[in-house]
Amino acid sequence: MLRHWHEAVPNDRMAHLLKDTMRAFDRSLRARLARHGVQMGHWVYLRILWERDGLTKRELSMEAGVAEPTTFIALRAMESLGYVRLEQRADNRKNVYVHLTDEGRQLKGVLVPLAEEVNAIALQGVPEAEAAAARRTLLTMLDNLSRDEAQGD
Structure with missing residues (x-):
């Protein structure tokens, strides 16, 4: 892949370069998260919840840019892992609110440095x-x- 960008098509479209770069970022972070038993799909939601805990399932879906059914499946898995707690309120049974557990909050201190490490690797020499x-x-x-x-x- 690297030869492709440097030699074969050095002036190819920006979108292709960005896509391949994002895939490389993704692979690097995915491998690091896996060492801690965290799926990339869960990382997306955790990042949002670390900044804004207590969102509804719909708000979280919109923030993540993911369809609600996909979000709900991920949230059920995250709930079973002890990362989040799903809550319906008596005054509004329609909405499902997503709250981090203590374990979910503590993951921030473990996982954010991994993302920072990937960024640092990517920016070496820049x-x-x-x-x-x-x-x-x-x-x-x-x-x-x-x-x-x-x-x-």
């Missing part, structure tokens, strides 16, 4: 100013594509 410029560029690209998507709706 000057700080170039990393900051890449981040600004990617955010601009994301903003542009989000606007384009909204205009298409």
